[in-house]
Amino acid sequence: MPHEDKTLVLYDTLLRDGTQSEDVNFTVQDKVRIAEELDDFGIDFIEGGWPGSNPRDIEFFNEVKKSKVNPAKICAFGSTRRAKKSCENDESIQALLQSGAANITIFGKTWDLHVTEALKISLENNLELINDTISYLKKKVSNVFYDAEHFFDGYKANPEYALKTLKAAMDAKADCLVLCDTNGGTMPDELVDIIKKVREVTGEYPLGIHCHNDSECAVANSVLAVRNGITHIQGTINGYGERCGNANLCSVIPNLQLKYGYDCVEDENLKKLWSLSRLVNELGNLKHNIHQPYVGRAAFAHKGGVHVSAILKNARTYEHIKPELVGNTQRVLVSDLSGKSNLMYKAKDFGLELDSNDPKMNSLLEKLKELENKGFQYEGAEASFELLVRKAIGNFTKFFDLLSFRVIDEKRSAIEPPFAEATVMLRVGGDIEHTAAIGNGPVNALDNSLRKALEKFYPSLKTMDLVDYKVRILTGKDGTKAITRVLIESKDETDTWGTVGVAHNIIDASYQAMVDSIEYKLFKDTYK
Template sequence: MQKITIYDTTLRDGAQAEELNLTTQDKIRIAQKLDDLGIHYIEGGWPGSNPTDRRFFDEIKSCTFKNAKLAAFGSTHMAKFTPEKDPNLTGLLEAETPVVTIFGKTWDIHATVALGVPLERNLELIANSVAYLKARVDEVIFDAEHFFDGFKNNPEYAIQALTAALEAGADRLVLCDTNGGSLTHEIGHAVAEVRKRLPEASLGIHAHNDSELAVANSLEAVRLGAVQVQGTVNGYGERCGNANLCSVIPNLELKMGYEVIGQENLARLQPISNFISEIANLRPFMRQPFVGMSAFAHKGGIHVSAILKDARTYEHIPPETVGNERRVLLSDQSGKSNILFKAHELGYELAKDDPTVDRLLKELKLKESMGYEYSVADASFELMLRQALGKPLDYFHFRHFFVVDAKREEDPEPMSEATVIVDVKGQQEHTAATGMGPVNALDRALRKGLERFYPRLGEIRLLDFKVRVLSGAVRDTGGTASFVRVLVESGDGTDRWTTMGVSHNIIEASWQAVVDGINYKLFKDEMTEA
């Protein structure tokens, strides 16, 4: 089985993405996770370009990697310097990494226009830089910048640039689709020609995603002889991003039969993808193939019925092979199979002919038509399921709430105050509280009335609060109107859960979601203690 090495550039090329900013400590934590995943090369950054990267290379020296080689990145030396005097090459050597990657111009117009040097001089810059570094480090990788555009414009010169690097001692030639504009058949033609002209060269591929083809282009290059893929986790990168390693790796390993990081490491892919999103402070892309939350999510009743019989009917791979999981969503497109699967997942065994299933399905479709979205509020669905099973929760009984919002000319912010009356264990609690807005005031007043009876409610923290206006949702009385849907994500340090409310009134919708969240916490604690 042929081995394909993975060269991760999340910390350098990925960090050039809009909205992505990494501290030195962020980069160290990500590097350690990439090593855990079995990545072969980790490009730490450009030590000559910014203080963060310089600090990274200083501090990473105290870390030990099990699988990965650390690489420093930079350019060929400047035309006005010799390699010995060039500050960029000096910075690369000071990083003290076993691998150094340098990029050079292989598109003739970049040599003459961007660098402003004759074509022959550009070849000298490439050869001199590679030779100088190869005499001082274990491994030198040459990134042939803009190779595919250069190959289209002047194929002979693009090959000459590769030859200059190879003859100077480069261990690998990486063909870069820097602008991301090449189509897959163009990548294939160029790689095949390089293999023909330079059969002794070890080739890699570095693709950008500007034409939505970075993954496909990387796979095609491997199919035609490349032995290394450069890319980033989650496809982060400048403009439209780089080749997404979360798609490249499983495609190579599971579908093309190459040895990459191994099955055991592959099962860590989804958690590490999410970890890096969290460190980058970016929301994970739900519909990302292989590792996204929606990658193995099923909504249509026919689909769910089929996967219950054989998951291969609607899944191209078992989700657990990449560390993901199958999810069945509840919506107005659901059938009985969705209800049965979800009930089983929550620990309730129902027969297909159980009348509860028909009642639940009817109620689900009605509420979805009003704007409820149970696919994103599992906790609210479980509470509805227990109600349908004749096991409603009875921790407290709502009697009344009253909310006042007021603002005077001299007030910097409005004042919110809520009064709540609930019956709890045979006693009536009448409480009031102020808050930062009416929902916060309601939440505080309700908890004030309950925490004396249920002290663990003090563990709940509001993690997220989303409001969406649903124009045109169908009312149960007929006609159309605007509803508001509120999603509340809560947590207690151990678990997280999402609840929901829908109403014409944002306060009422919020109240529903808050009450469901508290009921779910009380139910969860009761089950844990039982």
């Protein structure tokens, strides 16, 4: 193992390479916001795009200058000059300079196959392109990084030529030679062997790594590269990128910092990793991967009773790090796999101290297993679970009783949308309230009718909104007779909470989830 420099350079290419993922699309405003967060988090270089390729990237470089991002961190990305043009006459090279970016990353061909088949030029001519481009740009900007595209595939095909391309960049005084596993197919042992061979030629010259994830090795390869003396790491937040993605910095950074003691970001900044990951997903309108290491919602979630019993004694028994180090939190899930330890742990979250010997615990556990057997799921509906616990141990006062409800969904003509109306009869204390309301569908009509009946008694319900509504068919083989599970997410000015309902009738399932949501709102406003 070579002498290790524990200080690393982090280079994020989410705003360029990451946007090449088929499901990722950021506006210019999104990109500027993400750049600000990357800067605040402690990323050293932020690749903003390829200004010669599209108007959106040109606009980004203009807009980021007006932001709070440190301009010294911004990188523009482009290729070596064209074979038949000088740098002065190459529009793409000039667009890089016109972007105003303090740093430029240039990629060049290192695989002889690409030189002869894609560029259709001689191997020697390609070396001239690399050297000329870097030499020209070095006089214009703070740093020029050389991305040796397809380096590992190129080395395996023709090691002598691949090393010559690095030598051309070194002679031009590139600030770092970035070895790219562009196709993402290099295995970890191959990567380490090739890096060692490169070191024999480059000596102590700064080296970087840029890995794609086509063989699920991008994070491992990036970490191994650092363990073998590379100090410049390229990747993307959440691992977004073309095809299968890039090295996921949300895993690379904590692996290096927490497992090996490298200096990546300040410890306080590392605690922002969870929120940074979610921000990127929110701005990209992308679903959060709950199983993502370190920053996924399930990364420190415990479901089995044996696991929960152990973490109550010592969290290290089933957690490889403290989740707070990356801004995440420990969670205990409740399911039919749960034991008393899960229930006691969750009850503690609600401020309830349960006795494992209390007969109510056994009945609660049996009730929970019975409900989950029917299709209830509490991992995403913790408000419903809290209500279940409180009602079971007698720590809940009802706010209203349902006497009846009726929902009518009527289509009056082929060209008009259906008409929905709901009628609700409730008892609140000694009063009976009977109301009707319309909506754009049966669930909306029922929600409107419930609120109309209750808001006169509980005005705080006006501050509650439904923000998500999910329907899941649990018994698909039954067709339209299937059991339906409804998950509802609600929020007010301070909190967000989830509730669940299960029934053959989708309106009934929706009603259960809506009532739990309302009851939770009233309970927390009254007692919390």
